[in-house]
Amino acid sequence: MKKALSILSLLPFANTNGVLASELPKRPNVIIIYADDLGYGDLECYGAKNVKTPNVNKLAKNGIRFTHAHAVAATSTPSRYSLLTGEYAWRKPDTDVAAGNAAMIIRPTQFTMADMFKSQGYATGAFGKWHLGLGDITGEQDWNAPLPASLGDLGFDYHYIMAATADRVPCVFIENGQVANYDVSAPIEVSYTGNFEGEPTGRDNPELLYNLKSSHGHNMAIVNGIGRIGYMKGGGKALWKDENIADSITAHAIDFIKAHQNEPFFMYFATNDVHVPRFPHKRFRGTTGMGHRGDAIVQFDWCVGELMKTLKKLKLDKNTLVILSSDNGAVIDDGYADQAEELLDGHQPSGPWRGGKYSAFEGGTAIPAIVHWPEQIKGGKVSDVLISQIDWMASLGSLIGAKFPKGSAIDSQNRLGNLLGTDDSHRPWVVEQAANKTLSIRTIDWKFIEPHNGPKIIPWGPKIETGNHPTPQLYHMKDDAAEQHNIATQYPEKISEFTTLLRNIRNQTEQTPF
Ligand code: NG6
Ligand code: CA
Numbered sequence: 001m002k003k004a005l006s007i008l009s010l011l012p013f014a015n016t017n018g019v020l021a022s023e024l025p026k027r028p029n030v031i032i033i034y035a036d037d038l039g040y041g042d043l044e045c046y047g048a049k050n051v052k053t054p055n056v057n058k059l060a061k062n063g064i065r066f067t068h069a070h071a072v073a074a075t076s077t078p079s080r081y082s083l084l085t086g087e088y089a090w091r092k093p094d095t096d097v098a099a100g101n102a103a104m105i106i107r108p109t110q111f112t113m114a115d116m117f118k119s120q121g122y123a124t125g126a127f128g129k130w131h132l133g134l135g136d137i138t139g140e141q142d143w144n145a146p147l148p149a150s151l152g153d154l155g156f157d158y159h160y161i162m163a164a165t166a167d168r169v170p171c172v173f174i175e176n177g178q179v180a181n182y183d184v185s186a187p188i189e190v191s192y193t194g195n196f197e198g199e200p201t202g203r204d205n206p207e208l209l210y211n212l213k214s215s216h217g218h219n220m221a222i223v224n225g226i227g228r229i230g231y232m233k234g235g236g237k238a239l240w241k242d243e244n245i246a247d248s249i250t251a252h253a254i255d256f257i258k259a260h261q262n263e264p265f266f267m268y269f270a271t272n273d274v275h276v277p278r279f280p281h282k283r284f285r286g287t288t289g290m291g292h293r294g295d296a297i298v299q300f301d302w303c304v305g306e307l308m309k310t311l312k313k314l315k316l317d318k319n320t321l322v323i324l325s326s327d328n329g330a331v332i333d334d335g336y337a338d339q340a341e342e343l344l345d346g347h348q349p350s351g352p353w354r355g356g357k358y359s360a361f362e363g364g365t366a367i368p369a370i371v372h373w374p375e376q377i378k379g380g381k382v383s384d385v386l387i388s389q390i391d392w393m394a395s396l397g398s399l400i401g402a403k404f405p406k407g408s409a410i411d412s413q414n415r416l417g418n419l420l421g422t423d424d425s426h427r428p429w430v431v432e433q434a435a436n437k438t439l440s441i442r443t444i445d446w447k448f449i450e451p452h453n454g455p456k457i458i459p460w461g462p463k464i465e466t467g468n469h470p471t472p473q474l475y476h477m478k479d480d481a482a483e484q485h486n487i488a489t490q491y492p493e494k495i496s497e498f499t500t501l502l503r504n505i506r507n508q509t510e511q512t513p514f
Contacts, residue, residue: 027264028373029320030117030396031307034083034268035300036076036129036165036275039330040366041351042297050347051288051297055305056370059324062379063372064421068386070442071328073433074357074364076131076165079327079389080270081105084113084132084154086393086409090433097435099192100168100230101141102133104149111408113393114155117266120400123158125256126151128249128270130161134174143170143179143188150177156268160252162245166272167335169232171223171239173248179238186236195220195231202227211242212277213337216461226277226336242279245272250303254310261314269307270327273300276334290347293332293340321373321399323419325389329364331357331462341463354483358458360434360449360467361483362442371419383418386426386444391415410511428514431505434467439506441498447483448498449473472499 040046044053045060072082077098078089085106089095095105106112114124135141136148151159160175170190173180179188195201200208202219211225221232224241240248253269273280278292280299288294304324311317330349332340334357355361369387371377394412397404417423432440440449454468467473472495474488488495 026319027120027122027400028375029265029267029316030122031267031269031320031322032083032392033304033307033322033324034080034270035273035324035326036271037328037331037334037357038274038297038300038326038368039349039351039356039363040353040368041348042274042330043368045370046351046368048297048347050290050345051294053297053301055301055308056324059304059308059322059370059372062374063322063370063377064379064381064383064419066369066371066387067382067384068426068444069325069367069369070365070386070388070430070432071326071367072365072388072390072431073435074328074359075435076129076275076327077105078433080132082411083389083392084268085110086113086390086412088390088411088431088433090437090439091411096437098131098133098164099138100164100170101139101190101192102164103135103138104133104153106132106154108149108153110154111405112154113396114151114266114268116155116393116397116402116404117400118155118157120402121264122400123260123263123265124156124267125253125260125265126156126159126161126268126270127253127256128161129165129272129275130159130174130270131164134163139192141190143172143190144182146178147174150174152177158256160249161270162240162272165275166240166242166245167218167229167276169221169223169228169230170235171221171228171232172235173238173240181238183234183236183238186234186238188235188238189233191231196233199231199233201231212279214335215333215337216335218277218335226279242277243281246299246303247281250306253307257307257310257314257316261316269303271300271303273297273303276336276338278336278338278340289343289345291340291343292338294343294347318374321371321376323369323371323392325369326367329353329356329359329366331464334462352481354465355467356462356464358435358462358466359464360432360438360440360452361465362447362481363464364434364467365432371421373420377421381421383421383424385418385424386430386442387415387418388427388430390431391427392419395419407510410508412511413513429501431502436466436468438467439502440467441502442477445476445478446494446498447473447475447477448495448502450499450502474498
């Protein structure tokens with residue numbers, strides 16, 4: 001980490017000895033652009049052929065594109081929990097894919113990435129998909145009043161978010177702890193146990209699914225002609241239109257940038273794209289031959305372009321650190337009949353990796369990651385260094401000189417040099433969490449998957465290999481990146497080494513630097 005330190009010494013908050021404040025570069029703004037279910041192979045700069053992503057390509061060209069970056073988990077809620085707290089989600093109960101009426105999973109007493117930026121004088125904002133619960137008690141939220149617990153309690157000065165996912169009720173935006181654009185004439189009720197009298201459902205009224213039909217699940221409430229998970233009543237003019245979600249979160253994010261252009265800001269910009277229901281705005285429809293899924297990637301790229309354009313216009317582009325990534329790997333059919341599979345035409349959403357979203361194989365957590373910061377990063381670099389999103393909190397914390405309260409972010413290590421391209425040493429190991437909570441360890445050379453007795457293919461819809469096997473699996477990633485040849489029986493000493501390492505990590509109760 002030596003070289004990283006030399007960069008830090010240029011920065012005012014790391015070392016101000018003997019230098020006038022006016023001579024120092026300004027603290028960088030930090031934007032995390034967090035796509036949903038965007039696979040390793042979904043971007044042009046990662047080899048995608050059937051979709052153009054010029055705005056993301058430009059970030060990669062002028063920044064660092066990582067080829068061995070990992071989300072912490074193969075689904076959204078645990079990945080986001082870990083990114084925002086620096087703690088493995090599997091340490092904490094109730095961090096699996098959350099319902100739309102889950103209580104807020106990160107508790108206000110926890111030190112979050114937003115708290116960290118706020119503690120250093122940053123303005124902080126969250127936009128788009130949340131999926132980490134709201135309010136104090138699951139199922140007890142009154143959506144017609146300010147919520148008793150929301151992102152304001154987690155260090156965000158401002159938020160404009162979706163409570164969970166676009167396929168889960170309530171289908172309304174939450175702005176600073178209350179329903180945005182609230183419609184007094186249509187009080188909102190939400191349930192994940194039973195329907196409200198007189199409300200149609202996808203199951204009983206398939207003729208009302210005029211925008212998208214489901215392929216599995218998604219047959220409860222109908223909003224905007226699309227079946228959802230969970231039941232909902234009311235909402236009126238506050239209900240979102242899926243085709244406008246990208247526009248809406250982008251417009252709010254741009255307003256936030258403009259409002260805070262004269263002070264450092266941290267923005268968590270989490271898109272709904274390319275999660276289901278994929279229903280891009282009509283100006284993106286048909287821009288690829290891949291149907292809604294491909295067009296949603298173009299819509300995502302457009303959002304990136306709008307944010308970058310705004311930064312440029314305000315002359316903030318040079319000193320804004322942008323990190324673009326995804327919360328988990330790719331899925332093709334995730335429950336709506338959007339022809340994602342039929343129209344692939346050779347496109348490989350997971351790139352070279354086996355499996356996809358949900359999976360213990362690499363496709364579950366191997367994700368695109370790009371870091372862009374013209375003031376400090378020369379650009380044009382492709383980095384093969386092994387990194388994990390678990391470290392982003394400690395790394396960004398070190399960049400801004402934040403102090404961590406004892407017991408916070410215990411799994412997050414400062415690997416800032418990796419992110420800025422000054423340190424190419426691999427993380428010694430990365431822990432990956434599959435949807436069924438199977439843990440794997442990835443090193444640059446090896447992949448170890450702990451045993452699990454479940455089915456080989458997800459039994460409830462998506463055609464994805466789970467990675468389950470009743471005995472430990474071991475792959476030599478240098479020769480077998482596609483995890484085809486399980487060589488566990490040939491290397492008993494490796495199996496015992498990884499089993500012990502995983503046990504030690506599981507038992508860890510405080511930060512233990514490598
Ligand atoms: C699944 C949903 C899927 C998606 C996923 C969570 C069904 C049939 N499938 O249960 O569509 O919402 O949960 O995805 O309901 S995540 O990216 O937010 O983790
Ligand atoms: Ca996701």
